[in-house]
Amino acid sequence: MAEIKNTTGRTARTIAMKGGGYYSQRTRGAKDVIDNASGMLVEAAGAIDPPDPGRPIVLADFGAADGGTSENAIRRCIEQIRARFPDNQIQVSYTDLPSNDFSALFKNLLGVGPQAANTYLTDIEDVFVSACGIGFHRQLLPDVSLDIGFSATAMHYISEKPCPIENHVHMVGASGETLAAYAEQARQNWNDLLLARANELRPGGRLVMLNFGIDEEGRYLGNTGGINMFDTFADIWRQMRDAGVISETEFVNTSFPQYYRTVEEFCAPFTDNDSPVYQAGLRLVSAKTGVVGCPYRRAFDEAGSAMSAREFAESYVPTLRSWSEAVFLSGLDETRPMEERHQIVDTFYQRYKDRVASDPSGHAMDYVHCYLAVKKTADQP
Numbered sequence: 266m267a268e269i270k271n272t273t274g275r276t277a278r279t280i281a282m283k284g285g286g287y288y289s290q291r292t293r294g295a296k297d298v299i300d301n302a303s304g305m306l307v308e309a310a311g312a313i314d315p316p317d318p319g320r321p322i323v324l325a326d327f328g329a330a331d332g333g334t335s336e337n338a339i340r341r342c343i344e345q346i347r348a349r350f351p352d353n354q355i356q357v358s359y360t361d362l363p364s365n366d367f368s369a370l371f372k373n374l375l376g377v378g379p380q381a382a383n384t385y386l387t388d389i390e391d392v393f394v395s396a397c398g399i400g401f402h403r404q405l406l407p408d409v410s411l412d413i414g415f416s417a418t419a420m421h422y423i424s425e426k427p428c429p430i431e432n433h434v435h436m437v438g439a440s441g442e443t444l445a446a447y448a449e450q451a452r453q454n455w456n457d458l459l460l461a462r463a464n465e466l467r468p469g470g471r472l473v474m475l476n477f478g479i480d481e482e483g484r485y486l487g488n489t490g491g492i493n494m495f496d497t498f499a500d501i502w503r504q505m506r507d508a509g510v511i512s513e514t515e516f517v518n519t520s521f522p523q524y525y526r527t528v529e530e531f532c533a534p535f536t537d538n539d540s541p542v543y544q545a546g547l548r549l550v551s552a553k554t555g556v557v558g559c560p561y562r563r564a565f566d567e568a569g570s571a572m573s574a575r576e577f578a579e580s581y582v583p584t585l586r587s588w589s590e591a592v593f594l595s596g597l598d599e600t601r602p603m604e605e606r607h608q609i610v611d612t613f614y615q616r617y618k619d620r621v622a623s624d625p626s627g628h629a630m631d632y633v634h635c636y637l638a639v640k641k642t643a644d645q646p
């Protein structure tokens with residue numbers, strides 16, 4: 266089996282979501298994606314094999330961030346499980362990188378986070394939660410212990426960047442050997458993380474994965490026909506380089522450790538009967554792509570003259586910042602005082618806001634996902 270690398274050190278710092286509950290508060294679109302697809306989790310709960318009497322039913326959310334965005338969907342899944350198996354206890358395991366703000370996760374689950382609320386943990390008896398701060402490219406749960414694995418908007422993160430991206434900040438702007446190196450890294454990571462899930466799952470268990478990707482029309486996050494968000498990131502960062510605010514080295518060091526797979530790339534391990542993933546018993550139940558519109562853009566369009574372009578920019582750019590800030594911070598030279606690095610990044614997002622405010626047309630972060638349902642065959646593979 267291929268060596269499985271942990272996502273540690275600099276790469277992990279690059280990935281961190283903004284903490285303190287900021288992530289869930291500013292990422293309504295990610296919650297919309299999960300809520301819209303919560304039927305897939307209910308379906309999975311309706312399809313798993315019955316557990317042994319007295320054994321808990323185990324769910325896991327891989328790459329959960331602060332848990333706020335998936336709380337409602339997991340509640341629906343738990344309710345379905347409880348309806349089918351009223352006597353079994355339920356365990357929910359949240360996983361993310363060590364750099365994740367797990368404190369915000371537990372506060373959200375207890376309903377004492379930024380938005381006080383009832384949650385499945387406060388409302389439903391015999392449900393237990395735990396967390397694991399280790400990356401999902403390796404096995405995180407014991408063999409044959411997991412009933413339903415869930416992941417949303419997380420598995421596009423690769424364990425390490427294979428090379429710099431010379432004139433852009435994301436693989437969507439790469440080509441040639443650079444793009445090929447990212448594709449190979451992502452292929453290995455996808456195989457490794459699926460094999461890890463195959464070991465964890467019980468026969469009859471399910472995976473529901475909502476992954477950022479490139480759809481059949483070439484669309485991806487923030488690129489659905491209007492202004493390309495990643496090109497805008499690269500353009501503003503380039504302008505700051507050209508103006509001497511950041512150095513050439515800092516520009517080149519700034520890139521997202523991400524890869525947006527195509528549907529073919531997602532499905533490849535399942536369509537090849539000889540692949541280790543297929544041999545480990547994983548079978549594709551369904552694969553489809555879908556676009557969930559940017560909620561900030563929708564609110565602006567619906568508001569008409571009641572919302573100014575500046576107000577739109579002020580509401581929209583923080584959602585980009587919630588997941589991208591760490592990338593721009595980590596590209597900056599570590600000899601710069603931290604305060605200076607934060608000022609540079611503040612300037613960067615201010616310029617993005619100014620650009621949107623001066624002409625809001627075409628700005629939107631629509632979510633493009635590949636929705637995958639997978640089962641572990643109960644037959645001997």
Ligand SMILES: C[S@@+](CC[C@H](N)C(=O)[O-])C[C@H]1O[C@@H](n2cnc3c(N)ncnc32)[C@H](O)[C@@H]1O
Pocket residue numbers: 272280281282292295296299327328329330331334335360361362365399400401402416417418419420422423424588
């Ligand atoms: C955009 S957030 C999505 C969070 C949440 N699942 C949602 O849909 O709102 C991506 C999350 O994946 C996590 N992540 C990235 N790479 C990871 C890895 N190798 N293992 C576990 N989590 C990872 C990040 O730390 C982050 O919390």
